Amino acid sequence: MSKQARTAQSSASKSDRVQKWIIGLILTVFGVAMILPFLWMILSSFKTEAEIKQIPPTLWPETFTFDSFQKLFTEMDFTTYLVNTLLITLFSFVGLLLNAMAGFGFAKYRFKGRDKLFLLVLATMMIPGQVTMIPVYLILNSMHLTNTMLGIVLPGFISAFGIFLFRQFMSALPDEILEATRLDGAGEYGMFLRIVLPMSKPILAVQAILTFISGWNSFLWPLIIANDEKLYTLSVGLQLLKGQHGTDYALQMAGAAFMVVPIMIIFVFFQKHIIENYNISGMK
Known part of the structure; x- marks a missing residue:
């Protein structure tokens, strides 16, 4: 295999890896965006009513309660x-x-x-x-x-x-x-x-x-x-x-x-x- 062919193959392999990383990053962002509402719902079910309405809102409950x-x-x-x-x-x-x-x-x-x-x-x-x-x-x-x-x-x-x-x-x-x-x-x-x-x-x-x-x-x-x-x-x-x-x-x-x-x-x-x-x- 000539040097030019090896260089082209290496460049193509590097381009494929970059493309996979970009696709993986995009999928990760969309995955987190889809999971976040469910995570918010589950964690909020253990919060008090006052904590849910407070501003700024919190993701993790300050105190877990099963009252709801x-x-x-x-x-x-x-x-x-x-x-x-x-x-x-x-x-x-x-x-x-x-x-x-x-x-x-x-x-x-x-x-x-x-x-x-x-x-x-x-x-x-x-x-x-x-x-x-x-x-x-x-x-x-x-x-x-x-x-x-x-x-x-x-x-x-x-x-x-x-x-x-x-x-x-x-x-x-x-x-x-x-x-x-x-x-x-x-x-x-x-x-x-x-x-x-x-x-x-x-x-x-x-x-x-x-x-x-x-x-x-x-x-x-x-x-x-x-x-x-x-x-x-x-x-x-x-x-x-x-x-x-x-x-x-x-x-x-x-x-x-x-x-x-x-x-x-x-x-x-x-x-x-x-x-x-x-x-x-x-x-x-």
Whole structure:
């Protein structure tokens, strides 16, 4: 290699390093700008109301206090909201199992009209949820399920997007293993529980994460279907908190932190499963 070629290669390498440093610096600045509001919210939830309103403001609390969190459960009945949210999330996992069964049926069973029925399921994904809320409400009202927990959780049992993801993933499962399981005398439900579900751990992990996030953030449908405050979720309770204690910023910060932090923890620990699964789905 000539001297000029080595010089050009060294210059290009140095230019690449400088470019990477600049990109890294820009991403770091934007990352800090995005994290700062969440950090402010979490730290402010441990401050007193006087400290939040003082000027100049402080980032780190002078004295940590849990009074705002205590007020959430004594003045705002957040215990009821938390129980309702956990119940909705739990029933959503029942829907997750139903979606897995439907996806497996579309992937591995041959029956008349299968492809047309699957296209019909996909077509429902193009209908905005706001359009179907009124018909679903009228149906539940005719069944006397409005203002009930069952009425809140029932529409969330089935997800066209979930069925689609399970179908795409389970289509790649080896048919030979399923046939060998049948030859060993296993029934269809036993094969699904003991063979198919363990082989589908990647998609199950992703769907479980998305199901938890969706259930934890339930807001619009519980607000529409429920008239009794005892059926409200954490998201609805947080909106009530904003309306009833609009000037109590420490209490609002505590409520927001209590709502957001579990989602952040779930995403930080399980984001690799989401990325890996969508990469697999894309390759398929």
